[in-house]
Amino acid sequence: SLLLDGKVAVISGAATPRGIGLATANLFAKHGAKVVILDLDEKAAAEAAAAIGPQHRGYVCNVVDKDACLKATERVIAEFGRIDILVNNAGITQPAKVVDIDPESWDRILDVNLRGVLYLSQAVIPQMKKQHYGSIACMSSVSAQRGGGILGGPHYSAAKAGVLGLAKAMARELGPDNIRVNCVTPGLIQTDISKGKLTDAQKAEIASSIPLNRLGDANDVAGCYLFLASDLSAYVTGAVIDVNGGMLI
Numbered sequence: 349s350l351l352l353d354g355k356v357a358v359i360s361g362a363a364t365p366r367g368i369g370l371a372t373a374n375l376f377a378k379h380g381a382k383v384v385i386l387d388l389d390e391k392a393a394a395e396a397a398a399a400i401g402p403q404h405r406g407y408v409c410n411v412v413d414k415d416a417c418l419k420a421t422e423r424v425i426a427e428f429g430r431i432d433i434l435v436n437n438a439g440i441t442q443p444a445k446v447v448d449i450d451p452e453s454w455d456r457i458l459d460v461n462l463r464g465v466l467y468l469s470q471a472v473i474p475q476m477k478k479q480h481y482g483s484i485a486c487m488s489s490v491s492a493q494r495g496g497g498i499l500g501g502p503h504y505s506a507a508k509a510g511v512l513g514l515a516k517a518m519a520r521e522l523g524p525d526n527i528r529v530n531c532v533t534p535g536l537i538q539t540d541i542s543k544g545k546l547t548d549a550q551k552a553e554i555a556s557s558i559p560l561n562r563l564g565d566a567n568d569v570a571g572c573y574l575f576l577a578s579d580l581s582a583y584v585t586g587a588v589i590d591v592n593g594g595m596l597i
């Protein structure tokens with residue numbers, strides 16, 4: 349049978365074409381889930397969900413806004429009655445040198461990438477506790493592990509490292525409720541987040557330094573999210589899965 353048959357999955361940051369979130373929404377739907385896309389724009393989210401199929405939904409939700417997270421979660425429960433899977437995927441990046449990070453940039457990068465994970469999880473966890481069932485997957489990054497990345501500045505590394513700590517703390521606390529919490533740490537994935545920021549020559553150079561000799565694409569990450577969302581990973585919690593082509597070997 350299908351890996352996510354009858355499951356309800358909420359995915360943040362999933363309305364952008366070519367993005368990891370939308371690829372994940374498509375893959376989850378293919379495996380039988382009812383999918384709810386949350387993103388900054390209601391119309392874009394609704395259209396992205398409708399393009400997958402009529403049983404899916406897309407709602408506005410700025411993950412930095414706690415009330416918005418609560419409201420979106422209420423809409424999901426009103427529509428589908430449960431939430432089995434949460435993918436905390438929304439994120440933004442910004443290149444920067446450490447001495448140049450101003451307070452506003454620090455707040456913006458930390459807010460979307462880290463605070464957003466807290467707020468959306470806080471909104472969804474009570475329902476998962478009621479069900480005594482849930483899987484939460486969180487988006488970190490190789491930037492957290494390497495202390496810097498190709499595209500993200502030190503504030504991005506700090507935020508994504510914070511996600512690892514937050515996710516492990518949630519995994520520890522929520523294990524007794526049969527709620528699993530895991531992270532993915534992708535390397536360089538070709539999506540709009542990096543569009544126009546690297547030349548073809550730079551991409552080729554990066555690819556040649558990666559054991560699998562290529563950059564990643566959104567489906568590479570979606571596959572790991574699928575594993576973490578499904579009962580294939582029923583005994584996996586607090587884990588961090590690298591999706592980087594071997595970049596850290």
Ligand code: NAD
Pocket residue numbers: 360361362363364365366367368369386387388409410411412437438439440441460464487488489490533534535536537538539540541542
């Ligand atoms: P993307 O820009 O296509 O996707 C990010 C999505 O998040 C967009 O749909 C955007 O509208 C949404 N978003 C931004 N701020 C939001 C907010 N406040 N509330 C709700 N939604 C918001 O880029 P992507 O590469 O698919 O990124 C997805 C995630 O993967 C991000 O967390 C990113 O940091 C992370 N990541 C990406 C890479 C990469 O190389 N592309 C590597 C490691 C980690």
